[in-house]
Amino acid sequence: MKNIWNSTTKDLVKKYVAYRIPAIRDLVFPRYRYSIDPAQLAFLVNGIESTKETGGGVVLEIGVSWGQTSVFLLEHLRSTQSQRPVVLIDTFEGFVESSMRYEVAHRGKKKADIDQFRYCSPAIFEHNLRRLGYDNFEVIVGDCCEVDYEAIGPIAVALLDVDLYLPTKYTLDKLWPHVAPGGSVLVDDCIQGTEWDGALQAYSEFIKSHDMPFVQVGSKGGALTKCR
Ligand SMILES: C[S@@+](CC[C@H](N)C(=O)[O-])C[C@H]1O[C@@H](n2cnc3c(N)ncnc32)[C@H](O)[C@@H]1O
Structure with missing residues (x-):
């Protein structure tokens, strides 16, 4: 039988x-394991794909936390047989003190509500990505306002996800000149009335000063695309 x-x-x-x-x-x-919307993830994928022919450029995530979106970006590149470099930036110690002080003093936020993300570790973050078999990435540990974006190289796509006003504002100003023609930046948390609406204020001021339109992606993404 x-x-x-x-x-x-x-x-x-x-x-x-x-x-x-x-x-x-x-x-x-x-x-759903991502902290950004499906439409935001799709925007990043489209940004990576649409810059392929123009020689690529770096894929950047600023504010990575546990790495969910980092894994998404690396997996997209792996599944398309691309070895494009991904640069991942975080303090891995949460927000810098001066940014939180600004939110409390000038934006009516409470420190207890915004003092988050102190639990991360760059060693564990990197180990987790290597364990998944990714090797086309570099981790930069530090304040994104102090990173030399010119040294990173032409930027094809960047997710800027550091929530508060000051780091979003300073990083947009420093980053934008190094975004490649046709490249794009997606700012998360561009939505009013949350603890993280400093990102919206910084994005709004940036587009106003550069005479650019507000381009909403999903429920909370604000996009910038550089002309080719
Ligand atoms: C909302 S989380 C990022 C989530 C991540 N992008 C994702 O999709 O899973 C915000 C991150 O920004 C980081 N961060 C905040 N201020 C920063 C700064 N000035 N420089 C670098 N990283 C910063 C925090 O440590 C935290 O990990």
């Missing part, structure tokens, strides 16, 4: 049972 209790059947039974045990089911339930 044929053995119907083969490994495929056993696997199926295991999954059937696990899916019905609440403690296990809760660990693996499907959920």
